[in-house]
Amino acid sequence: MLGDAPLTLEDQQTYLGIAFDKRLTWKQHILDAEAKARRKLNIMRKLAGTHWGANEKILKTVYQGTVRPHLEYGSSTWMTAAKSHLQTLDKVQKPSTESNNRRHEIYANRQDGADNRHTPLTREGNAKHSCRPPSTGTVKTI
Numbered sequence: 001m002l003g004d005a006p007l008t009l010e011d012q013q014t015y016l017g018i019a020f021d022k023r024l025t026w027k028q029h030i031l032d033a034e035a036k037a038r039r040k041l042n043i044m045r046k047l048a049g050t051h052w053g054a055n056e057k058i059l060k061t062v063y064q065g066t067v068r069p070h071l072e073y074g075s076s077t078w079m080t081a082a083k084s085h086l087q088t089l090d091k092v093q094k095p096s097t098e099s100n101n102r103r104h105e106i107y108a109n110r111q112d113g114a115d116n117r118h119t120p121l122t123r124e125g126n127a128k129h130s131c132r133p134p135s136t137g138t139v140k141t142i
Contacts, residue, residue: 012028016074017073017074018073018074018077018078019032024080025081025082025085026077026078026080026081026085027081027082027085029074029078030078030081030085030086030088030089031088033070033071033073033089034088034089034092036070037067037070037071037089037092038092040066040067040070041067041092043066044059044062044063044066044067047059047062067092071089071092071093
């Protein structure tokens with residue numbers, strides 16, 4: 001009881017944007033983070049055309065500023081989640097890396113002599129980074 005009002009038992013509660021479930025599996029939080037990151041990635045893809053679009057520096061900045069925060073927020077809390085849940089977040093980055101590698105190949109294979117000022121993200125600019133925080137408890141940035 002809180003005052004005169006009875007308290008109800010909830011299976012899940014969100015505090016400061018982190019969804020706590022009664023078994024601390026973090027599944028719902030990770031699924032929510034994945035959905036948010038995928039929405040941001042879809043918007044980002046609109047900026048990155050194959051023959052036009054934002055350059056590598058802009059795309060990297062947009063990625064680091066909009067997608068990564070959703071994947072990393074509260075990671076010190078949920079880093080104990082099951083490996084299968086954590087792999088869900090790792091899979092969010094894989095399609096964006098593959099998409100950018102295909103884009104890089106298109107630029108490399110162009111024979112028309114067009115202006116190639118807008119280069120795609122390269123493997124070194126978007127290497128396979130894990131969403132999991134390092135074991136020291138600090139968040140690694142790219």
